[in-house]
Amino acid sequence: MTTHRRYELAATAGAVILAALTVACVYRSLYAPALGLALGVAVLLEAAVRERRRHHRAVAEAEWARQRALGLDPGPLDPCCLLGRDSRGAAHSNCTRPPVEES
Numbered sequence: 325m326t327t328h329r330r331y332e333l334a335a336t337a338g339a340v341i342l343a344a345l346t347v348a349c350v351y352r353s354l355y356a357p358a359l360g361l362a363l364g365v366a367v368l369l370e371a372a373v374r375e376r377r378r379h380h381r382a383v384a385e386a387e388w389a390r391q392r393a394l395g396l397d398p399g400p401l402d403p404c405c406l407l408g409r410d411s412r413g414a415a416h417s418n419c420t421r422p423p424v425e426e427s
C-alpha cells in the first residue's frame with residue numbers, strides 16, 4: 325500500500341463523514357453549516373481522486389522499474405513523466421522514455 329493509497333482512503337472516509345453531517349444539517353434546516361460541509365465534501369473528494377491517480381502512477385512506475393531491472397524493455401509510460409505532459413515535451417524529469425542519443 326502506497327502513501328497515496330492511504331491518503332486516498334483517509335480523504336474518502338472524511339468525505340463520507342462530512343456528507344453524513346451535511347445531510348444531518350439539511351435535515352435540521354441548518355443550511356449555512358450544510359453549505360460549508362458540502363464544500364468540504366467536494367474538496368476531500370477531489371483530493372481522493374488526485375491521490376488515487378498518484379497511487380496508480382506510482383504502481384505503474386514501480387512495475388516499469390522492476391521490468392527494467394530484469395533487463396526487459398517495457399516501453400515508456402503514458403505520460404512518460406510528470407514534467408513531460410505539462411511542458412508539452414520540452415522538459416522531462418525521471419522520464420521513462422529511452423534517452424535521446426545525440427550525434
Ligand SMILES: [Zn+2]
Nearest residue numbers: 404405408419
Ligand atoms: Zn518524460
